[in-house]
Amino acid sequence: MMDNISMITVFSLSGLNEIANYRVVLFSSTLLYYCLILTINCSLILTIVLDKSLHEPMYILLCSLCINGIYGTTGFYPKFLLDLLSSSHDISYHGCLVQAFVMFSFACSDLSILSFMAYDRYLAICRPLHYHSVMNKHRLSQLVCFSWLTPFSILAINITLTSRLTLCSDKIQRLYCVNWVIVLLACPSNNTTVHSIVAYLTILVYVFHGLLIVLSYMYLVRTCRGSMENRKKFMQTCVPHLTCLLTFLSTIVFDVMYMRFGSKNIATSLQNFIAIEFLIIPPIMNPLIYGFKLTKVRNKILFYLNINRKYSQ
Numbered sequence: 001m002m003d004n005i006s007m008i009t010v011f012s013l014s015g016l017n018e019i020a021n022y023r024v025v026l027f028s029s030t031l032l033y034y035c036l037i038l039t040i041n042c043s044l045i046l047t048i049v050l051d052k053s054l055h056e057p058m059y060i061l062l063c064s065l066c067i068n069g070i071y072g073t074t075g076f077y078p079k080f081l082l083d084l085l086s087s088s089h090d091i092s093y094h095g096c097l098v099q100a101f102v103m104f105s106f107a108c109s110d111l112s113i114l115s116f117m118a119y120d121r122y123l124a125i126c127r128p129l130h131y132h133s134v135m136n137k138h139r140l141s142q143l144v145c146f147s148w149l150t151p152f153s154i155l156a157i158n159i160t161l162t163s164r165l166t167l168c169s170d171k172i173q174r175l176y177c178v179n180w181v182i183v184l185l186a187c188p189s190n191n192t193t194v195h196s197i198v199a200y201l202t203i204l205v206y207v208f209h210g211l212l213i214v215l216s217y218m219y220l221v222r223t224c225r226g227s228m229e230n231r232k233k234f235m236q237t238c239v240p241h242l243t244c245l246l247t248f249l250s251t252i253v254f255d256v257m258y259m260r261f262g263s264k265n266i267a268t269s270l271q272n273f274i275a276i277e278f279l280i281i282p283p284i285m286n287p288l289i290y291g292f293k294l295t296k297v298r299n300k301i302l303f304y305l306n307i308n309r310k311y312s313q
Helices: 020-050 057-074 077-085 093-126 137-163 179-184 194-226 228-261 266-281 284-291 295-312
Strands: 010-013 091-094
Touching: 010 093, 020 057, 020 077, 020 284, 020 295, 057 077, 057 093, 057 137, 057 284, 057 295, 091 093, 093 137, 093 179, 093 194, 093 228, 137 179, 137 194, 194 228, 228 266, 266 284, 266 295, 284 295
Parallel strands: none
Antiparallel strands: 010 091
């Protein structure tokens, strides 16, 4: 046992212990997949940034979603790739806190952005006459800042509280650092009441995000039932959003439910997959779904691809 936090300078990640025989295959496939995530998200970001006709609230929020996807996956994949090449799977104490901060802030920011996208669709379809006056540049910038600054502030408080704990172990049973896991390593002498209060307040904040999404779609469905034009708008812009939202929520909820009720007797590879689902599926599905479904975005991407093809010839 370690009785002093100053003695713990390195954590040991044990998630890779049972997959040593597949390191080369995992490294190659992971590197390819990470490059694919970067390429697809960067392509969509550049398309939106470079084309002024796409400088609308829905596309700006989509751009923010893609940037957040790059941010979150960069907090995991480079370290994971290094671990696959190394015989020891260690991470420094401060590096662990940084990674925990990135993982949680990425997930929280994603939910914030998706909730604001739902609100944007509600205004566009249910309140079209007030859309431009409500969703103006100032309001849009406030929403984007809120979707980033709020998770950063909340997680900064969480990580600061965690950094003050006295730890009695340096073994993390996952592929990456998670704030709640570090808290579980705290010695019994620690008082974690403040941690619990902050955790419940964090849950409360994001429950309100969920309520915003539910209310937005209640009004959307009610409005779209009576109009063929609104139904067409719903299918074109809301279905991609719903798909991304349900994908993200299912991966997060599945991981949380497993952490709370899951058996530790299942295969390590399945435990690892459950833990990193939200870093595998949403970051690549979000830009793909929007890129293929939204006609305006799809046409712009095809336009730029045709230009590049002509220049290459």
